[in-house]
Amino acid sequence: MLLLWKQMFLLSFVGCLGDLENLKTKMRSTVSVREGQGVVLLCGPPTHSGEHSYAWIFNEYPSFVQEDSRRFVSQETGHLYIAKVEPSDVGNYTCVVTSTVTNAKVLGSPTPLVLRTDGVMGEYEPKIEVQFPESLPAAKGSVVKLECFALGNPVPRINWRRADGMPFPSKVMLRKSNGMIEIPNFQQEDAGLYECITENSRGKNVARGRLTYYAKPHWVQLIKDFEAAVEDNLYWECRASGKPKPSYRWLRNGEPLALEGRIQIENGALIITNLNLTDSGIYQCIAENKHGTIYSSADLRVVASAPDFSKSPMKKLIQLLIGSTAHFDCKPKSSPKATTTWKKGGELLQENERISLLKDGGLRIANVSKSDAGSYTCLAENQFGKASSSTSLLVTEPTRITLAPSNMDVSVGESVILPCQVQHDPLLDISFTWYFNSALTDFRKDASHFERVGGSASGDLMIRNIQLKHSGKYVCMVKTEVDSVSSAADLIVRGSPGPPERVKVDEITATTARLTWHEGLDNHSPIASYTIQARTPFSVGWQRVTTVPDVIDGKTFTATAVDLNPWVEYEFRIVASNKIGGGEPSLPSEKVRTEEAVPEVPPSEVSGGGGSRSELVITWDPVPEELQNGEGFGYVVAFRPLGVTTWIQTVVTSPDTPRYVFRNESILPFSPYEVKVGVYNNKGEGPFSPVTTVYSAEEEPTIAPSGVSANSLSSSVIEVSWVSIPWKMSSGRLLGYEVRYWNNGGKEQSSNRIKAIGNETSVRITDLMSNLVYYTAVRAYNSAGAGPFSATVNATTKKTPPSQPPGNVVWNVTDSRVMLNWEQVHAMENESEVIGYKILYRTSSQNELSVLMTNRTSAELLLPLNDDYIIEVKAVTDGGDGISSEQIKIPKLASMDARGSGAAVLNGLSSCMSITLYFIFKVVLC
Incomplete structure (x- = not known):
């Protein structure tokens, strides 16, 4: 038994929202069905209500009925179909109508669905409630939708097929419930008989309908x-x-x-x-x-019109080669079509074996020669009039290439000329164009490599400093107004090889790496050999490595790098070479690390000494990381007193540590020890360094120097002297003495210090202030430290030399004698007293100074006559030399007398010169 609720009302609906509002006023009665029964809930919108879509709300918004194999909402009628009612379906159902034009929504009144209590509906075969027409025309390009749904218990399965067995194209879509099939962009091949098969365990039913194709006319032409x-x-x-x-x-x-x-x-x-x-x-x-x-x-x-050539005149000039065919068009505008005749000059042309008068009015002359040159006229005529048009024919000699480019083999860096010389008709202009691998050569852009050379009838191409990229086909194209010729040549450029490819490390050990690679481009010169290079974090760039085989020929693509350092990260690359030279290196291989091994290199520069009392200091240069050969690297330090057979050993675990200090109160000062330093890592112990002798820490001096004295030498120099301290070699080596000094305005704690190295027992302190008391003390020192200071002594620096130079220096020359006179220098109260004068003189061509000392304000010099002399005078004091007078230049002396006074000279005295002091001493002034 099937219960259908089909109450609906019909009102005129023109697609406006007002008519849809009437849907709300329709009263809905309760629908009562048995469990397992099928039911159809009618939406009943107004007829002619325009384009719209349907949905149903279950109980409350927004809980919409979800379509599946049991429930289906028809978009044709709006009805809700439930194939088999279940207890979960009990509730209120509301139809929702949505305008596809305005997107406005209208809800109908709720329809209650309840279950009857008088039993459960038994099973029955599918009953098709929704089906498509038996015949349905469909327009080309339209979207066709076919609906099919059945009620039944159990819930029917729905399948679609074409009666002719053709499969559905991929564009065909099925709704979730399989209740609708959609065919977009309908075409003629989509037409045919479609079947909807509904089936359950009680039976099956089939709905059929034929889709026919139609198309409105549309223009093809x-x-x-x-x-x-x-x-x-x-x-x-x-x-x-x-x-x-x-x-x-x-x-x-x-x-x-x-x-x-x-x-x-x-x-x-x-x-x-x-x-x-x-x-x-x-x-x-x-x-x-x-x-x-x-x-x-x-x-x-x-x-209708007379012939007219105004829009289609004949060309003024036609240029052709000897032996070619001439075509003359004659196409005046004419209604009706005009008849045509042809003249050469004033002579009417007649057809023969070379001359043809064409049906379209044109003229053809085969195998033209120089005699065919001249003026040609086409005369056109119809019943409305006549007209004519003329052209000139020029017949020329063909262009020929007399010297063509030829194939060549060259090496990178060379220069070549590709010839291209022609013979052509002198009446024609000629042009040369070069193409490289089908691309036009731009001589301005490529001026560094390409240049056209030769005369007017030559288009030779010069290629300078040839590179690999210049390999290819070169074409010389020669053009005139009437013809063109070309000639091609292949240029092969031989260069050093390209980079090898796919470098790979196949096998790695502690000291070797087996590599393979593939051949790169040989650039037209066979590869003769390969070289393997390596790089590590410790190397300076890429370095060539030793290989097996030692020489890798060009046909070998595998080799082993040997003598590598263990536990070092390596990259490898390959360089190919041919008779041109070495090529670009390959890309680096992946980084690989060699395996660990026992260290083989002990530390270098093992030495020591110094330190504090009761210490033995041992030093070395740490082993570089690339020679440590593995993880867990460290040092084994071994030492023993000289003459003892048993070694004392200790381990230093830090690979960067450069020293070890052994402390023991039993160590005597400056005792000799035999020392060696070994290496180890996780793989085991390596070798020791050669045994060397290192002395324990020395004993610092315990007594102060005696006989300390200080003497002022000038206004800025004090000399300090002392007596050496007694010293025993068993206590160590005395390195020297330290002198401390300070003035009476300073503090002893912030005093300056100066050292005397070795056995020196005096030192000069310079750059002191004048006329000031300075205190000094002396102590001895060695590598263990410094001893006590001596008693303090003092000395006062002398006053500064006079600031006034000797003035009014006058000279007089008689034969080779130079007499000098000057004014006495008077010292001020804070300056040292003058005790004499220095006369410094030299030739203008030498730097060595001669010095004459005097305690007077005059002096006599005996000078040779063969050079210019430069002379100056200084005051001499206990505090040092005073300021020089103005320099005097005495010109070369003849047998005549001369005199003068102090004057500036061109060249001053050197700031550091050798001076000979006559009668007294020879010193160096700086």
């Missing part, structure tokens, strides 16, 4: 405005496609075209023979079938 001459024939075609096939009609000036003997329509084409002026007008071609009508319009103009 439109007519266009056309101009024709009187007496011509017209064939005007318009074509359209459609389903069913369209028929055609023609109109002229809006009226049906009357068919007569010279006017016919064949398959839509309009045919008019022997056109006259009355055939002009607006024409329409109409294509139609039962689904639509389309129009195409155009203007037909039938014209």
Whole structure:
């Protein structure tokens, strides 16, 4: 038994929201069904309500009914179909209608669904409640939707198929419930008989419907405005496609075209023979079938005119090669078509084996020669008049390449010339163009490599400093106004090889790496050998490595790098070489680390000494990381007193540590020890360094120097002297003495210090302040430290020399004697007293100074006569030398007398010169 609730009302609906509002006012009665029974809940929207979609709310918004194999909402009727009611379906159902134009939504009144209590519905076969028409026309390109749904218990399964067995194309879509099939962009191949099969365990039912294809007419070929001459024939075609096939009609000036003997329509084409002026007008071609009508319009103009060359004159000049064929067009505008004749000069042309008068009015002359050159005229005539047009024919010699480029082999860096020389008609201009691998050569852009050389009849190409990229085909193209010729040559550039490829480390040990690679480009010169290079974090760039085999020939693509350092990260690359040279290196291999091994290199520069009392200090240069050969690297320090057989050993675990200090109160000062330092890592112990002798820490001096004295030498220098301390070699080595000094305005704690190295027992302290008391003390020191200071002594620096130089220096020359006189220098109260004077003199060509000392204000010099002399005078004091007088330049002396006073000279005295002090001493002034 099937209970259907089908209450609905019909109102006019024109797609406005007001009509949809009426849906709300319809009262809904309770629908009572048995469990397992099928039911249809009717939506009942107004008829003609426009485009809209349907959905159903279950109980409350927004809980919508979800479509599945048991529930289906028809988008044709809006009804809700439940194939088999279950207890969970009990509730209120509300139909929702949505306008697809405005997106406005209207809800109907709720419909209660309840279960009857008088039993459960038994099983029954599918009953199709929603099905598509038996025949349904579908337009081309439209979207076709077919609905099919059945009630039944158990819930029926729905399947779709084509009756002809053809599979559905991928564009066909099925709804979730399988209750609707959608075919977008409907085409003729989609037409056919479709079947909806509903089936359950109680039976099956089938709904069938045929989709037929139709298409409105659409244009394949439109007519266009056309101009024709009187007496011509017209064939005007318009074509359209459609389903069913369209028929055609023609109109002229809006009226049906009357068919007569010279006017016919064949398959839509309009045919008019022997056109006259009355055939002009607006024409329409109409294509139609039962689904639509389309129009195409155009203007037909039938014209009558005398021949006219104004829009199609003949070329003024035609240039041709000897032996070619000349074509002369003669196409004046003319209605009807004009008859034509041809003249050369004033002579009428007649046809022969070389001359042809063409049907279209043109002229053809085969195998032209120099004698065919001249003026040609076409004369055109019809019943409305006549006209003419002329041209000139120039016949020239062909262009020939007399010296063509040839194939060449060159090496990178060389320069070559590719010749291209021609013979051509002197009446024609000629141009040369070069192409490289089909690309036009730009001589301005590529001026560093390409240059055209040669005369007017030569287009030779020079290529400088050839590179690999210049390998290829070169074409010389020669053009004139009438012909062109070309010649090609291949240029092979041989260069050093390209980089090898796919470098790979196949096998790695502690000291070796087996590599493989693939051959790169040989750049037209066979590869002769390969070289392996390596790089580590410790190397300076890439370094060549030793290999097995020692020489890797060009046919070998595997080799082993040997003598590598263990536990070091390596990269490898390969360089190929040929007779041109070494090529670019390959890309680096992946980084690989060699395996660990026992260390082989002990530390270098093992030494020691120094430190504090009771210490033995041992030092070494740490082993570089690349020679540590593995993790867990450290040092084994071994030592023993000289003459003892047993070694004392200790371990230093830090690989960067450069020293070890052994402390023991039993260690005597400056005792000799034999020392060696070994290495180890996780793989084991390596070798020791050679045994060397290291002394324990020395004993610092315990007594102060005696006999300390200080003497002032000048206004800025004090000399300090002392007596050496007694010293025993068993206590160590005395390195020297330290002198501390400070002035009476300073503090002892911030005193300055100066050292005397070794056994020196005096030192000069310089750069002191003048006329000031300085205190000094002395102590001895060695590597263990310094001893006590001596008692303090003092000395006062002398006053500064006078700030006044000797003035008014006057000289007088008699023969080779130079007499000098100057004013006495008077010291001020804070300056040292003058005790004498220095006369410094030298030749202008030498730097060595001679010095004469005197305690007077005059002096006599005996000088040779062969050079210029420069002389100056200084005051001498206990505090040092005073300021020099102005320099005097005495010119070369002759047998004449001369005199003068102090004057500036061109070259001053050197700031550091050798000075000879006559009668007294020789010193160096700085």
